Amino acid sequence: PQKDDDLATAFDYLKRTHIELFPDDHNTFSDLLTKAGFILTGEPKSAISILTTYANNNDMYRKPICVDQLWRHLKEKHGIHPQRLEHDSRISPAIEDLQNQFFESINPGLINRKIISREETTRIIDAIDNGQDVVVHGAAGNGKSGVLYELAEHLRQKNVPFLPIRLDTRVPGNTAKQFGQDLDLPESPAHCLAGLAEGRKSVLILDQLDAIRWTASHSSTAMCVCKELLRQTRSFRKDKKQIVIVFACRTFDLENDPDIKNLFAENSENVVVKVPVAAFSDEQLKDVIGPDAFVPLNGHQKRVLSCPHNLAIWLEIKKE
Known part of the structure; x- marks a missing residue:
């Protein structure tokens, strides 16, 4: 350290060092499991253990680990292949x-x-563009599924890959991978x-x-799969993949379950954007049913019909 030339050399090394x-x-191990499951066949924990053992083998000390040799080791000795x-x-x-x-x-x-x-x-589209996860919530009948329908149609028109799943008819079980296989997918x-x-x-x-909560006999297992999917999505984003997840549920359950x-517990790293879906305003109601049908309605009738579910039923009855 007393020699300027040596200090300059040390500084030159340090400024080109990435840590x-x-x-x-x-959390790190969870991210590692997600990455291993995405790029390798087989059980992720086993794959990580095999890779760790390979790197710690005495024969490998002070030797480079080459891609072709590593793949050969995984394939021939353990039957692990690229997921692709x-x-x-x-x-x-x-x-x-x-x-x-x-x-x-x-x-x-x-x-x-x-x-x-x-x-x-x-608001949901803005959150997606910012790489943020979203939970859409509202009272029963306020049109949460209709909002997701509009979102899905927007994504389809923009050629954005999306995967919509209704959890009332497709109840998750066991693991995210098993849930995917139940949907005829090869993985989570x-x-x-x-x-x-x-x-x-x-x-x-x-x-x-x-x-x-009310359709699954093993709701705790199904909720664990949802947590796993959310964790996987966040791990992918850390790996520079532009994927987000959008949930929908009733406000009552969001606040009390x-x-x-x-x-959806928030911390400094993981903030879920909460988008409330409200009933129709008077202006929206007038736009849907027209001024002629809107004007005769009293205040109570307007409140009832401001719920999109009630309005859909009323309009069907009106047709008859």
């Missing part, structure tokens, strides 16, 4: 089928079978969507989250 913090904690989800021909048709099921399940309940543009959808829905997107923006939509509250 990446890799804390040995639960971006080239899996099963994913695209399965996701397209799930998209069609989603649209068909909501379309019959749309008011006059049309999309009514909502300001809430714009988050893994398959990230693979299909190949670096593009993508959106995983989980509608009717609150339904898990301990499991759902825990799912």
Whole structure:
């Protein structure tokens, strides 16, 4: 350190040194599991253990670890292969089928079978563009699924890969991977969507989250799968993949169900954007039913019909 030339050399080395913090904690290991599950076949924990053993083998000290040798070790000795989800021909048709099921399940309940543009959808799109996860919430009948329908239609028109799942009819079980296989996907829905997107923006939509509590006999297991999907999505974003997840549930459950509250617990790193879906205003109601039908309504009738679900029923009755 007393020699200027040596100090200059040391500084030259340091300014070209990149240090990446890799804390040995639960969150880091969870991210590692997600990455291993995405790029390797087999059970992620086993794959990580095999890689660790390979690196710590005495024969490997002071020797470079080469890609071809490592793959040969994984394939020949342990039967582990590259996952290559971006080239899996099963994913695209399965996701397209799930998209069609989603649209068909909501379309019959749309008011006059049309999309009514909502300001809430714009807020969700803004959050997605900012790489933020979203929970859409509101009272029963306020049109949360209709907002997600409008969102899905927007994503389809913009050619953004998206995977919508209604949790009242597709109840998760066991693990995220098993849930994906139950949907005719080869892997977890988050893994398959990230693979299909190949670096593009993508959106995983989980509608009717609150339904898990009253339709699933093992609701705690189903909620654990939702947590796993959220964790996987966040891990992918740390790995520079542009994927977000959008949930929908009732406001009552969001505020009172301990499991759902825990799912969306916020900290400095993970902030979920909460988008409330309100009933129609008088102006929106007038736009939908027309001035002639709106003017005769009294205050109580307007309040009843401001709920999109009630309004859809009333308009169907009116047709008859």
